[in-house]
């Protein structure tokens with residue numbers, strides 16, 4: 001029974017008690033690591049004993065994120081996920097710094113340009129697919145042999161509720177997130193014999209930079225109203241937090257989820273199921 005006045009659902013400190021070694025001695029690559037979900041996840045992985053290679057686009061933001069984490073077990077790397085050698089560079093750095101790879105959290109992603117399909121351009125789709133789809137593919141391609149060499153591990157991809165449902169104005173993003181869930185399924189089946197699990201997280205709207213951008217693009221100058229509209233669609237009545245997605249990433253990265261592969265895990269406050 002919960003202690004009086006303590007909610008087991010909302011008290012993170014209590015949830016964490018006694019679970020500080022879920023990723024002990026594991027090496028994790030976290031892409032999009034300077035962003036909302038990535039930085040929270042890197043912090044969570046470090047708390048649970050992992051060594052973390054934090055990867056993001058801009059060297060200064062990578063450096064700032066690494067120093068914010070204040071850990072001897074974190075290194076940073078600036079890589080463009082859209083570059084052809086991005087996966088190899090991440091994996092080579094993780095091997096050089098920590099001796100191998102156990103976990104890939106392929107989380108980097110962009111929302112792209114928000115607007116109607118009839119006004120969209122090929123390059124709107126190409127850019128979003130280059131990061132959200134090919135960026136992940138490259139990471140998985142390079143990491144899988146290294147993870148297999150350690151006897152198996154876990155690949156976690158940040159998909160989205162946009163992997164499952166449509167949303168007006170977000171066609172490139174929705175198409176890319178559907179595509180990446182297809183890739184997760186294919187990779188799960190193909191990599192299972194190597195002991196590698198591959199799962200996707202489907203966050204609903206999360207209270208961070210990406211939603212601010214989507215809200216502002218959807219109705220310039222009226223982001224608050226757009227936010228209120230999205231919030232009204234969430235049965236739990238609020239946006240999620242970066243930390244709530246980090247907890248899901250930890251679950252999927254760790255042996256706690258050892259019988260799950262090829263699945264998509266909703267963390268959306270009930271958005272999709274209603």
Ligand SMILES: NC(=O)c1ccc[n+]([C@@H]2O[C@H](COP(=O)([O-])OP(=O)(O)OC[C@H]3O[C@@H](n4cnc5c(N)ncnc54)[C@H](O)[C@@H]3O)[C@@H](O)[C@H]2O)c1
Pocket residue numbers: 031032033034035036037038055056057058079080081082107108109110111131158159160161202203204205206207208209210211
């Ligand atoms: N925020 C939400 O509401 C939400 C909902 C569902 C899914 N997601 C997904 O979560 C993931 C993380 O996004 P977030 O919410 O933390 O937003 P964010 O913008 O804070 O973080 C994304 C990070 O990815 C990095 N990135 C972008 N393009 C890159 C590239 N080419 N190479 C390397 N890094 C690059 C950005 O610099 C940024 O730090 C994304 O895949 C996003 O699609 C977010």
